[in-house]
Amino acid sequence: MAKPEPRAVYGLSKALADDPPQLHGRDRLPFQIDGVTYQLPIDWWVFPETSGNPGGRDSRVAIGHVVSFTSSGQVHHHWDKTRLKGSTGLNKVDDRVYVVVETDELPIKTRTRLFTPDRAALLPNEAAIRLEDSVAAFLRDHDELREINGQLQGEAIEGHIGSRKTRAVAQRISQAFHAKGFSTGGGGVGGGRASTPRPGRPKKLKLLAEPTELSGPKSVTVRPEDIRSITFWLDAKDSFMAKGIGRFEIDCDHPDLDSTQLLSSDLLNGRIRVNALIPEDAKLGSYTLTVRVPEWTSRAGGLAGPLAHETILVVTNEPPAPPRAPSQSGGASGAGAEVALQWRKEIAANNAGFVEDVEAQNLAAGDPEYADLAKLGDQKIPTIVLNENYSELRKYINSMRTRKGDQAVEDARGRYAAGVGVGLLVMHAEETLKGLADEQRAAISRAQPRTTLSLLPDFDKLMAELDAD
Secondary structure (H helix, E strand, O other): OOOOOOOOOOOHHHHHHHOOOOEEEEEEEEEEEOOEEEEEEEEEEEOOEOOOOOOEHHHOOOOOOOEEEEEOOEEEEEEOHHHHHHHHOOOOHHHOEEEEEEOOOOOHHHHHHHEOOOOOOEOOOHHHHHHHHHHHHHHHOOHHHHHHHHHHHHHHHHOOOOOOOOHHHHHHHHHHHHHOOOOOOOEOOOOOOOOOOOOOOOOOOOOEOOOOOEEOOOEEEEOOOOEEEEEEEEOEOOHHHHOOOOOOEEEEOOOOOOHHHEEEOOOEOOEEEEEEEOOOOOOOEEEEEEEEEOOEEOOOOOEEOOEEEEEEEEEOOOOOOOOOEEOOOOOEEOOOOOOEEEEEOOOOOOOOEEEEEEEHHHHHHHOHHHHHHHHHOOOEEEEEEEEOOOHHHHHHHHHHHOOOOHHHHHHHHHHHHHHHHHHHHHHHHHHHHOOOOHHHHHHHHHHHHHHHHHHHHHHHHHHHHHHHO
16 A cells, blocks of 8 residues: 655644735734733734635634633633624624634743643633733724724624614613613613714825835823723834834833833734733823834935924822713713614524624715714614514504504604614613623523513503594
């Protein structure tokens, strides 16, 4: 029997390097343990299609692996899409992104404290919890992933706009929800961290072989123990840094911040992020964060540059002020007064719907009925997504259509949306504040819409009797 020809078997890392997906970036996460700050490399890829489709993440990566924590090139722990979505709020790109967190920078003794002996999970200790919290904070604050997530949200909303108006019903849901004593807050249902206004991509940014401008925020407010990603813009092609032509330097006059706690990402499409780890005992006050591109040898001969930008870094213990939502008259009302509603058809027939937090600017861009919310920027708006093809609802609507006109059917659909919408918001708030087990969530999701539908016939009968009188 002839011996088989020898062949090389390569791992996922080489496969992704040789044929990268749609978008790839590399960052360094500052992580402190035992009083020492380490730099953990983080790679992320965004696939052109959703999982389960050709070109999607599952075609390359093990099913269920969305964030992988590696040691010595092997996966020791991973998150699935549910964990990513719950920890970061990335509720659309979760089906396309793949993230690798390399822990090799940590001493081997430290890594043995993080991972189980069978290399299958993280141990339930403070260091492991802080590692996951640090990764979650980093991804939650990641501008590129937030932008892609927002674009996908807008596309989903725009693709499902129909002739049915939803704003009036959404306002009724919001009123009922707040009457129950809940709040949607500035960061989605249940409150949470208020969103931070972020300057977007400069409108006239044109990427050149050699840069002419370095820009960024005028000021950034941070708090002790924050892991904050601060975005700067350089009008240069990626190759300017990748080929070593230019360098990116960071300096800060804060006495408790050094180079190990201020790490930069690669230059990608004109964007460079500074990932800052604010120490627990950081001195409060205003300081100057300076980023610069030192002089470089120009293609035209001689030296070019330098370029620099200064950002005021405000370190405070004060909690962020909640944003204020616009009222119907165009002024400001209490934060969290806005709720959105959308009907979709592609949801499984046994799923009545769900709630997802959508940035106001993306909601406004996708649905003209909510265009006035654009002024709220990246404030999270709880958006109730109801299933038009929910089996129990279709039975009820079909029975009504044989006896009533189209307007009566739409009125009944609005009452159903109000009842189920409030229930889904309450469940979402409970999950946000306390957490719900999968069994609890499934039971509530099944029972609540059925309860609403069971009450509608009695309401219809009452309305018919009132009309008769």
